[in-house]
Amino acid sequence: MNDWAHIAVGTALVRGATYADARVMDIRQRDISTKNGAVGTVVESESLGIGVRVIASGAWGFAATDRLTREGVQACAAEAVSIAKASALAKTHNVVLASEQAYVDTWQSPFIKDPFRIPVERQIDLLLAADKEMRRVKGVTLAEGSMSFRRIEQFFASSIGSAIHQVKMLSGAGIVATSFAEKEIQKRSYPNSFGGQHMESGYELVESLDLVANAGRVGEESVALHSALQCPEGASTIILESAQLGLQIHESIGHPIELDRVLGQEANFAGMSFLTVDKLRKLRYGSEIVDVVADARLEHGPGLGTFGYDDEGVPAQCTPIISNGLFTGYLSNRESAAEIGEKRSGGTMRTESWNRLPIIRMTNVSLQPGTWKYDDLIADTDDAVLMETNRSWSIDDRRYHFQFSTEIGWEIKGGKKGRMIKNPSYSGITTEFWNSCDAICSREFWTLWGTPNCGKGQPQQVMGTGHGAAPSRFRNVKIGVAFAK
Amino acid sequence: MAAARKSKKSARAASAAYHSHPSADFRVGLTELRELAGRVFKLSDADETEVEIGAVSDALTRFANNTIHQHVAEQNLALSVRVVFDGCTARAVTNKTDEASLRRVVEAASSLARVQRKDPNLLPMPRQQKYQKVRRFYPMTAAATAADRARAVARVCSNATTTKQTAAGIFSTGLSESVLANSRGLFAHYEQTRAEFSITILEKDSSGWAKASSANLTDIDPEALAESASEKSIASRAPLEIPAGHYTVILEPPAVLDLVGFLFYDFAATAVRDQRSVFTGRMGKKLFGENISIWDDVYHPLQLGAPYDGEGMPREKVHLVDHGVPRNLVYSRASARKMKAKPTGHGFSLPNEYGEAPMNLVFAGGTATVDEMVRSTERGVLVTRLWYIREVDPYQKILTGMTRDGTFLIENGRIAGGIRNFRFNQSMIALLSNVEKLGVPVRAAGEESFEMVVPAMKVRDFHFSEVTKF
Missing domain, CATH: 3.30.2290.10 (PmbA/TldD superfamily)
Incomplete structure (x- = not known):
């Protein structure tokens, strides 16, 4: 692997590049799904190739190929240089990178059980057992389960002398019960929507979820939702469970802090951000208790955004994003850090695969735990809606206005959890929402959730991101808008 | 390799x-x-x-x-x-x-x-x-x-x-x-x-x-596209905030595409069999307006894609919605067998749990130009493009999302100026029942759906639920 990367970098320099890096990635994946007692998908796949990124004539070029021969790799590197020279035809300035050291290192994400060594029939049997439990519940019309596993081995080399070998193991699993009745489709997912929970972990993650034990409850809730109370409309206190809050963080903090968005580089597709550079260290993003970090280090946890080095050879870091409510940091790379005068990249360049250009991506963007015990938070709340498990999500292209709906809600009255609520939804403006946060639960209620389906870039890349969160309370939030007539 | x-x-x-x-x-x-x-x-x-x-x-x-x-x-x-x-x-x-x-x-x-x-x-x-x-x-x-x-x-x-x-x-x-x-x-x-x-x-x-x-x-004419985008940017300067509510909207083809694109899997026989389609229990019944007819047609001159499906079955042209009535679904070989129908050549590669889907939707259109639609509108909103559309309710087919990059107020048959972007929460059943005028179908490209052949639409009572900051 490392030979190909070094050959690519060497060729690019000979061809006229002033900077070059290359990633050889070998990706193995297993996807399994079941539906209504039968196996749906059973697929194993592998993909190996190299991506070469260069600066030549002051502009960027990138080429990728699956032809891992000396000729193929050299041709790919030459193509990257040729593309960079073409880019210079529409150039306003030379690319400048924030300085970075060279690293020679190896990093591996820890795991206990290699999911690829677990017999596939055992994995299918587990999903079918959960499927059976869901369909035991009268009224469940569709039972689904899925598992996905990914092993990524990559070697990075750059013209500043870095040579970094990394291996990541990713696992995920979840179940969904759907109930169609009358004129309504209701569903419940466990442990989260988007295929459940996903982490940088081995098969031990799947075993820890106890899908079968939760399947009956999930089925019952999907059916019970039909006769539940419709979510009211108006202003209300809401409590978000940690998985929904994880997605709230993703959309209304994680994306707006991407510096490429802020600088206009995503204007045509993913959009821009309200967090213009004049707001750094000045904007009150949230209330005093809101502390958010972007942390790619293993000590934050084995999230989907955990690594040793990013995909331009910058070590994993923890960047304070919101500190006591104040906006304090962006997600950056070497180019954007230089552009706003920062000394160093925040280390957030990530690529979906060998054939995609690394771009700024969320790592683990997490809300730090607060001090509340969960039961105390409920007992302290007089009138609210508790919302759980995302069902739909949408936010404008500058990340001001959002609307979320969840699969299920619960009435909180007089400090007690009461009746089930169906079709819960809430909406708001990002900074107003985070400034209305007045309680965050403590570390024991904090979960590092994995969002496996974050889309960004052109060509679009799908990336996994991590979001730690604990149940939290927000005041005076608009609810019920999604179903308002 | x-x-x-x-x-x-x-x-x-x-x-x-x-x-x-x-x-x-x-x-x-x-x-x-x-x-x-x-x-x-x-x-x-x-x-x-x-x-x-x-x-x-x-x-x-x-x-x-x-x-x-x-x-x-x-x-x-x-x-x-x-x-x-x-x-x-x-x-x-x-x-x-x-x-x-x-x-x-x-x-x-x-x-x-x-x-x-x-x-x-x-x-x-x-x-x-x-x-x-x-x-x-x-x-x-x-x-x-x-x-x-x-x-x-x-x-x-x-x-x-x-x-x-x-x-x-x-x-x-x-x-x-x-x-x-x-x-x-x-x-x-x-x-x-x-x-x-x-x-x-x-x-x-x-x-x-x-x-x-x-x-x-x-x-593809990059300079003409750039000029069109430039004109929209100029025309939407200094956007006004107008209140959310129900408006007559004129949706340009990319906006129509990104909305109707959310219907594509509903036409899968497997989705209906799984009871997660908007057409579950509604086949053969009037659901949309008389002026709505939809086909899947990979052979249409504005479409792309292979003339066969994931198992190699030839794709057939399928009349999905006939004057507002959902008439036909698309079938893989397996779903056709289960539902006693003929395969239509729309199956995904096996094994999979989703069955099939129409990938080449073509809408019937009309003759109205967007300019004519604007001239016929006393008060309404012209929408260039929509963004971050997600399904809120799968059976009423309520979608939410935002307007983006060129949203205009229409007053007395003229573009009055740019307005701040809206969030919408809109049922697709209601939308396709409220279409007043249709344009000539074109190959539209958006960001939420793969390309389809759709017309511009003038739609009454479109529900904008909130306004954003820009």
Whole structure:
């Protein structure tokens, strides 16, 4: 692997590049799904190739190929240089990178059980057992389960002398019960929507979820939702469970802090951000208790955004994003850090695969735990809606206005959890929402959730991101808008 | 991997081509794809074997702030093998084509299949089929170079600089080849080129957008698209905030596309059987307005895509909605058997749990131009584009999302000016029941859905629920 990367970098320099890096990635994946007692998908796949990124004539070029021969790799590197020279035809300035050291290192994400060594029939049997439990519940019309596993081995080399070998193991699993009745489709997912929970972990993650034990409850809730109370409309206190809050963080903090968005580089597709550079260290993003970090280090946890080095050879870091409510940091790379005068990249360049250009991506963007015990938070709340498990999500292209709906809600009255609520939804403006946060639960209620389906870039890349969160309370939030007539 | 699938001589030729003429046309070719499939068949001892090979050569020039900031190209070949042993099936995929890797991918698929329970619904693989010819490969598009795209981008960026505007967008070109073959004698081959240009023109408090895609690069006019986006940006300066509520809207084709695109899987027979389609219990009943008719038609001159499905069955033109009444669904072979219908050639590659879907929706249209729609509107909103659309309710088909890059107030038959962007929560059933005027259907390109042939629409009582800050 490392030979190909070094050959690519060497060729690019000979061809006229002033900077070059290359990633050889070998990706193995297993996807399994079941539906209504039968196996749906059973697929194993592998993909190996190299991506070469260069600066030549002051502009960027990138080429990728699956032809891992000396000729193929050299041709790919030459193509990257040729593309960079073409880019210079529409150039306003030379690319400048924030300085970075060279690293020679190896990093591996820890795991206990290699999911690829677990017999596939055992994995299918587990999903079918959960499927059976869901369909035991009268009224469940569709039972689904899925598992996905990914092993990524990559070697990075750059013209500043870095040579970094990394291996990541990713696992995920979840179940969904759907109930169609009358004129309504209701569903419940466990442990989260988007295929459940996903982490940088081995098969031990799947075993820890106890899908079968939760399947009956999930089925019952999907059916019970039909006769539940419709979510009211108006202003209300809401409590978000940690998985929904994880997605709230993703959309209304994680994306707006991407510096490429802020600088206009995503204007045509993913959009821009309200967090213009004049707001750094000045904007009150949230209330005093809101502390958010972007942390790619293993000590934050084995999230989907955990690594040793990013995909331009910058070590994993923890960047304070919101500190006591104040906006304090962006997600950056070497180019954007230089552009706003920062000394160093925040280390957030990530690529979906060998054939995609690394771009700024969320790592683990997490809300730090607060001090509340969960039961105390409920007992302290007089009138609210508790919302759980995302069902739909949408936010404008500058990340001001959002609307979320969840699969299920619960009435909180007089400090007690009461009746089930169906079709819960809430909406708001990002900074107003985070400034209305007045309680965050403590570390024991904090979960590092994995969002496996974050889309960004052109060509679009799908990336996994991590979001730690604990149940939290927000005041005076608009609810019920999604179903308002 | 090309060295493994090409002779040394052809690999050297390709390498030389990289150096002397950086054309993007790196077709593997039918002969080599056929030969590769044949090598897989020889390695398999399964009852049945299916090989699917897809080769792509894609490039994309990306610009923002009036400069090219990302510029990429890729070549890749994916080889996918499905085997059947005694009624059990599974698939494995690789992008490595050396002998050992081919042997490994066949063994991987076989190992996965052998440990499964027998599937009573699994049908024998189809035998050779006849396909209608479609021409979707344009050599000039395949030969487009990085410099060709960069020069076009340089022109639109230069124009934007002159008008003190900021341009951001993409210009991409590429080609794909695919082969689908099985051990019962089926062999299908398809090749296609693709070109796409998308541009956002930004000003201090406004923006405009335009996008086009085609199999043929000569259909794409970057400067005309840039001019259209520029005009929208100018016309939407100093946007006013108007209150949320129910408005008559004129949805330009990309906005229509990104909404109706959310219906595509509802037309799958498997979705109806699973009771998760908006058409569950509603087939044959009037659901939309009289002026709504929808087909799936891969042979439409504005459509792209292969004339066969994931199992190699020929795609049929299917009349899905007839004057507001959902009449037909699309079927894979398996769902057709379960639901006592004929397969329509819309199945996904097996094994899968989703069945099938129409990928080439074509809406019936009318004759009204957007200008005529505006002139006929006393008070309403003209929408260029929608963004971040998500399903709120699958059975009432309520969608939420935002307007973006060119939202205008219409007063007394004229564009009164730009307005701040809205959030909408809108049932698609209600929307398609409230269409007052239809434009001529065009190949529309958006960001939420794959391309379809749809008209502009004038729709009454569209529900904007909230306003954002810009």
